[in-house]
Amino acid sequence: MPLDRLVLILVAAILAAGATIWLAAIMTASIAVPFGWAAILPVLPIAYLAWRVIVDRRANPDDDRYDRMGE
Numbered sequence: 367m368p369l370d371r372l373v374l375i376l377v378a379a380i381l382a383a384g385a386t387i388w389l390a391a392i393m394t395a396s397i398a399v400p401f402g403w404a405a406i407l408p409v410l411p412i413a414y415l416a417w418r419v420i421v422d423r424r425a426n427p428d429d430d431r432y433d434r435m436g437e
Contacts, residue, residue: 389409392405392406392409393406
């Protein structure tokens with residue numbers, strides 16, 4: 367396995383774990399505190415932006431550089 371792919375997998379796993387913990391902390395705070403649901407509002411634009419980036423990258427075949435790594 368190439369080193370850049372290994373590093374990409376490790377970084378993605380670490381970021382996903384951090385995002386999960388961050389989101390769980392926000393959800394816990396929003397349940398415990400009155401009007402804490404407002405803490406979720408900053409998460410919504412970030413989630414929407416991430417969703418749009420993923421959808422755009424999957425739909426664009428010219429943007430997929432990992433398919434051409436062996437060439």
